[in-house]
Amino acid sequence: MTAVTSPGRWQPIEKQVWDTIITPCDCCGQVVATRLWVVEVDGQDQRFCGESCEELYRSHVVPRRRARGAP
Amino acid sequence: MSEISDHARAAVGEIDPVLLTIINNSFVNICREMGITMQRTAFSPIFNEGLDFSCVLFDRDTNMIGQAEFCPSQLAASLFIVRWTVEELGVDSFEPGDVVLHNDPYRGGAHIPEHSVIRPVFYDGELWGFVANVGHLAEIGGKAVGGFAADATEVFQEGLRIPPVKIVSGDRHNLDLWRLIMANHRTPRNTWGDLNAQIGSLRVAERRVIELLDRRGAELVTRAAGELMDYSERWMRAEIAAIPDGSYEFTDYMEDDGVIDAPVEFHVCVTIDGERMIVDWTGSAPQVRGPINATFGVTAGSVYNAVFHLTDSNIPKNSGAYRPIHIIAPPGTVVNVVYPGPSVGGNTETHPKLVDMVTGALAPVLRERVAAAEGASCCNFLFGGVHPATGEFYANYHLEGCGWGAKDYGDGNSAQILANGNCRNTPVEIFETRYPLETIEYSLIGDSGGAGRHRGGLGTRRIMRVGAGAEVTVSALFDRTKGPFRAWGLEGGLPGGYGAILVKRRGESGFRTFPEVFGTVSASKFTNVVLREGDEVLLDSPGGGGFGDPRGRDPAAVAHDVGEGFVSDEAARRDYGWEPK
Numbered sequence: 001m002t003a004v005t006s007p008g009r010w011q012p013i014e015k016q017v018w019d020t021i022i023t024p025c026d027c028c029g030q031v032v033a034t035r036l037w038v039v040e041v042d043g044q045d046q047r048f049c050g051e052s053c054e055e056l057y058r059s060h061v062v063p064r065r066r067a068r069g070a071p
Numbered sequence: 072m073s074e075i076s077d078h079a080r081a082a083v084g085e086i087d088p089v090l091l092t093i094i095n096n097s098f099v100n101i102c103r104e105m106g107i108t109m110q111r112t113a114f115s116p117i118f119n120e121g122l123d124f125s126c127v128l129f130d131r132d133t134n135m136i137g138q139a140e141f142c143p144s145q146l147a148a149s150l151f152i153v154r155w156t157v158e159e160l161g162v163d164s165f166e167p168g169d170v171v172l173h174n175d176p177y178r179g180g181a182h183i184p185e186h187s188v189i190r191p192v193f194y195d196g197e198l199w200g201f202v203a204n205v206g207h208l209a210e211i212g213g214k215a216v217g218g219f220a221a222d223a224t225e226v227f228q229e230g231l232r233i234p235p236v237k238i239v240s241g242d243r244h245n246l247d248l249w250r251l252i253m254a255n256h257r258t259p260r261n262t263w264g265d266l267n268a269q270i271g272s273l274r275v276a277e278r279r280v281i282e283l284l285d286r287r288g289a290e291l292v293t294r295a296a297g298e299l300m301d302y303s304e305r306w307m308r309a310e311i312a313a314i315p316d317g318s319y320e321f322t323d324y325m326e327d328d329g330v331i332d333a334p335v336e337f338h339v340c341v342t343i344d345g346e347r348m349i350v351d352w353t354g355s356a357p358q359v360r361g362p363i364n365a366t367f368g369v370t371a372g373s374v375y376n377a378v379f380h381l382t383d384s385n386i387p388k389n390s391g392a393y394r395p396i397h398i399i400a401p402p403g404t405v406v407n408v409v410y411p412g413p414s415v416g417g418n419t420e421t422h423p424k425l426v427d428m429v430t431g432a433l434a435p436v437l438r439e440r441v442a443a444a445e446g447a448s449c450c451n452f453l454f455g456g457v458h459p460a461t462g463e464f465y466a467n468y469h470l471e472g473c474g475w476g477a478k479d480y481g482d483g484n485s486a487q488i489l490a491n492g493n494c495r496n497t498p499v500e501i502f503e504t505r506y507p508l509e510t511i512e513y514s515l516i517g518d519s520g521g522a523g524r525h526r527g528g529l530g531t532r533r534i535m536r537v538g539a540g541a542e543v544t545v546s547a548l549f550d551r552t553k554g555p556f557r558a559w560g561l562e563g564g565l566p567g568g569y570g571a572i573l574v575k576r577r578g579e580s581g582f583r584t585f586p587e588v589f590g591t592v593s594a595s596k597f598t599n600v601v602l603r604e605g606d607e608v609l610l611d612s613p614g615g616g617g618f619g620d621p622r623g624r625d626p627a628a629v630a631h632d633v634g635e636g637f638v639s640d641e642a643a644r645r646d647y648g649w650e651p652k
Contacts, residue, residue, distance in 0.1 A: 020234070021410050022177040029367050029400040029407040031151070031178055033158035056397055060342070060349055 008039040008054060011047075025049040027057040076383055078309035086298050094287065094295040095387050098137025101279040102126040105204055106139050108272035114264030115209040116501050117468050121494045124206035125149045126272070128280070131198050133157050134390040136296040143379075144181055144422050144491035145205045147372035150393065151179035152187045153203050156235045165191040165198065168242035170270050173235040174211070176226065176366045177410050182418040183229045184211050184218045184468070186266065188238070190273040192280050194289055202276040206269045208262060210455070210466040212255040214598060217453030217468045221329040221548040221596035223362045223413040230415075231255040239270060257455065258466045300391030307392045308346035310382040314436055318342045321432035323424050323444075326556040328361030329416065329548065329596030334556070335359055335405055337424060341432045350374045350429060351399040352406040361596065362548075364408035365417035365425065370400045373425035376490060380426070381433060381440050416548045416596070419449035419470065422491040424550075427476070427558075434561055439479055443521065443616030444558035445489055446473025446530055448570050448595075450612045451548040458507055459540035465506060472496050474520050474528030474567050474614035476558060483528030483615035485515055485637075496531075507541035510534070516611060517636050519568030521560045522646035523617020524624050527567045529637060530612040537606045545602055547572045547585075549595035551613040564617030565646060570595070577605030621646045 012035045013023055023032045026046045036047040039054050041062070048054045105126040110119050117123045125145035128137035133154040138146075155178055156171055165171075174186040189203040211218040211230035218230045226232055231252060238245055252266075253259035284292055318340050325335040338354035358364050365373075378396055379388070386392050400407035405421070408414045427444040434441045450473070455466030470492065475483035488494040499510040511534040521527035537543050551557055551570050558567035572595060573582035584594045591597035602608065629649045632638035643649040 022175075024367070024402040024407065024409065028398055029402045030371075031155050031367065033155045033178075056349070056399075060351070060397075061353075061399065064340075064351070064353070 008037050008051065011036045011038045023047070025053050027053040027061055078306050078383060086295055091295055091299060091302070094292060095299050097283050098128050099139055101276050101283070102128055102137050102139035104279060105202065105272040105276040106141050108275045109204065109206065109268045112271060113268035114261045116497055116505070117207055117209045118265055118268060120497050120501055121470065123492070123494050124204055126204045126276070127153070128276070129153050129201040129203065130293065130296050131200050133201070134300060136200070136299065136389050138388045141493060143376045143493050144369070144372055144418050145185065146375045148179055148181040148185065148187070148368040149203065149205050150390070151368055151371070152205065153189055153201055155179045156189055157201070160235055162198065166241055167191065167193045168239065169237055170239035170273060171235050172233060172238040174233045176408070176414050178234065179368050181366060181368045181372065182415045183226065183232060184208050184415065185418070186233070186269070188269045188273060190277060192277050194281060194284050199284065199289060200280065202273050202280065204269055204272060206265065207468065208265055209468045210256050210258040210261060212257065215453060215546045216257060216455035216466050216544050216599065217546060219415055219451050219453045219468065219546055219548050220413070220598050221362065221416065221546055222592070222598050223415065224330060224360050225411045226413055227411065229362065229413055257464055299387050300389050303387045303389050303391035304394045306386045307382065308395045310386070311343060311348050311395055312346045314343045314433070316343050316345065319432040319435065321428045323428050323431070324556055325363050325420065325424065326550055326553055326595065327593050328359040328363045329593050330361035331359070332592060335363065337405060337428060339425070339428045339432055341429060347395045347397060348378070349397045349399065352404070353399060353401055355404045355406045357405070358403050358408055358412050359405055362413035363405065363416040363421050364412050364414045365406050365421040366414050367400050367407045369417045369422050370406040370425060371398050373422045373491070374398050374429055377426045377429035380430065380490065381437055416451070418491070419451050420548060420550045423447040423489045426490050431559070441561065442478045442483065443476030443523070443527060443561040443564050443618050444567070445475040445483070445615045446551060446558055446567060446570065446613035447489065448473065448550040448613055449489060449492065450570060450610055452572070452610055453546040454506070454543050456541065456543045459538070460507070467506060469497055470494065471533065471610055471612040472531060473612040474530045474558070476615040477521070477523050477525035477527050477564060477618035479525070479618055482526045483520060485520070485529035486531045487528065502535065507538035507543065508535040509538055511536055511607065515637065516568060516614065518639050518642045519614030520637065521558060521565045521567040521615060521617035522621035522642070523560055523564030524619025524621065525617065526624070526632065527558065527560070527564070527615030527617045530568055530570065530614040533610045535608055537602050537604050539604055541604055543602045545600050545608065546598045547596065552595040558613055558616040560616035561618050563620040565621060567614030567616050569611070570613035571609065571611040573609040574602070575607040575609070577603065582609050622648050
């Protein structure tokens with residue numbers, strides 16, 4: 001199980017009118033429209049669409065990645 | 072009357088089930104009427120013949136509460152577009168009579184030709200919900216006539232990209248925006264007609280929602296919508312829980328991306344974890360240069376499409392049914408394109424393959440519900456030019472039916488638009504009355520269905536000749552035309568037949584590939600080739616895969632297939648071991 005090293009925080013997405021790039025969730029890949037759920041996992045900030053994706057990331061993505069020998 | 076399953080019974084909530092069913096049917100019928108309005112008022116065959124659109128109803132919290140049975144490829148797009156648009160613009164920005172338009176593939180859309188329109192529904196001065204639809208416009212500018220640039224390497228080549236903007240404010244059209252859009256489309260009159268059909272159908276749906284609220288009361292309808300979603304969720308969870316826990320993997324390929332002549336790999340792992348399903352596309356190839364990349368909306372839609380094929384079809388299709396299904400589509404891969412990657416073919420070519428892959432992954436544990444692979448190419452054929460009879464520019468997007476995969480309980484369907492489309496085949500008469508294309512042949516292709524205990528469905532052949540005085544610019548986006556990329560069979564069933572697009576120049580005796588005649592990189596994906604009077608184009612759609620050992624097929628069924636010309640005498644002897652009596 002991955003250790004939680006910091007609580008998550010909501011971070012608004014600040015965009016200028018010329019910003020046309022869309023921000024995806026680091027777990028599911030969905031569009032994040034206005035704010036990101038940012039959590040530090042294993043020393044790196046991960047940006048999710050919400051807490052449910054953080055749970056999915058910890059319970060599924062990380063163990064699966066480790067099982068395949070990926071960092 | 073359908074049988075009520077144990078899962079359905081267990082999912083029943085507090086409101087009287089009969090009343091709940093009536094309200095659910097009202098939601099669905101509002102969406103159906105929206106679609107029929109569009110079909111009858113749009114200008115383009117892709118609306119009134121092809122039915123390439125979806126209609127949905129949302130509550131004020133952007134939960135989808137009703138959906139009609141139109142185009143499954145837009146399942147997720149229609150689910151996400153409203154939610155993300157409302158989040159982006161802010162719910163307070165919506166006023167009565169507004170319509171927001173957008174076609175941004177990176178904001179939940181399926182691909183750039185599909186334009187969404189969203190209208191808020193106010194009741195007693197309060198926002199109650201939204202009505203919305205997604206429709207495929209036949210021409211949206213960009214490098215290829217018909218908006219399907221099969222060799223596009225950026226979204227900018229695929230057409231005019233529109234972020235969420237108000238095209239109507241307080242029931243007044245924003246004509247400046249209209250002019251901007253129509254200046255960038257090749258057939259602006261059709262854009263005007265088709266988009267107004269979409270927008271007008273929203274008004275019909277809004278009126279029907281208000282009538283429902285008047286009749287039943289807003290409080291009851293709102294509560295029923297919530298209960299219906301919970302009901303769908305419980306039912307879907309029960310369906311998933313009935314599948315054995317475990318992780319099931321599957322890999323498939325696209326033959327090329329239209330830009331580089333090399334196969335593209337897709338990989339899926341479907342995990343059943345009690346009542347939840349996790350569909351993880353990690354391991355799929357990085358985003359490719361050509362336009363077969365799928366948007367998140369396409370990938371999610373393909374998963375929902377597959378799941379709805381594998382679970383009870385009576386589950387009400389609302390946001391609740393989607394809650395137990397979790398999708399992981401890594402950004403920057405072929406299953407989740409990032410800006411500015413192209414994606415127009417993702418919805419037509421990639422979507423059906425992804426549906427088949429989820430089905431194929433679950434085949435070992437759901438053999439009685441799955442099917443072998445279908446043709447899985449929409450055989451997109453785009454054409455346009457100046458009609459010699461009218462002097463007016465025309466453009467059309469055409470898709471063909473394929474053979475579907477066979478099942479444990481029956482043969483695959485023939486000549487049917489794919490599972491992502493649910494659209495209709497365009498009649499020969501439409502081509503001949505609207506466009507300078509004469510149909511020489513439209514037929515089923517013998518031996519194109521994969522042999523099996525149950526045979527795959529047959530693909531179709533359509534040959535058209537360019538009419539007198541005409542010059543037609545054509546583009547194509549096909550797949551399953553070569554190598555080992557045919558529709559796969561299951562449990563010993565053989566693969567389906569190849570698709571093809573070929574050309575015969577005027578005066579020539581035989582058909583040849585487009586690389587042979589015009590030097591295109593891909594034989595199945597190319598853009599803006601000019602055909603002239605007397606030239607002929609041949610469109611073959613792929614057949615479906617077979618199910619089970621062909622030697623186990625009922626000899627009477629083989630004899631019938633031979634008699635009808637579905638299977639040749641030679642193939643019947645070779646694949647089925649058949650001997651005529």
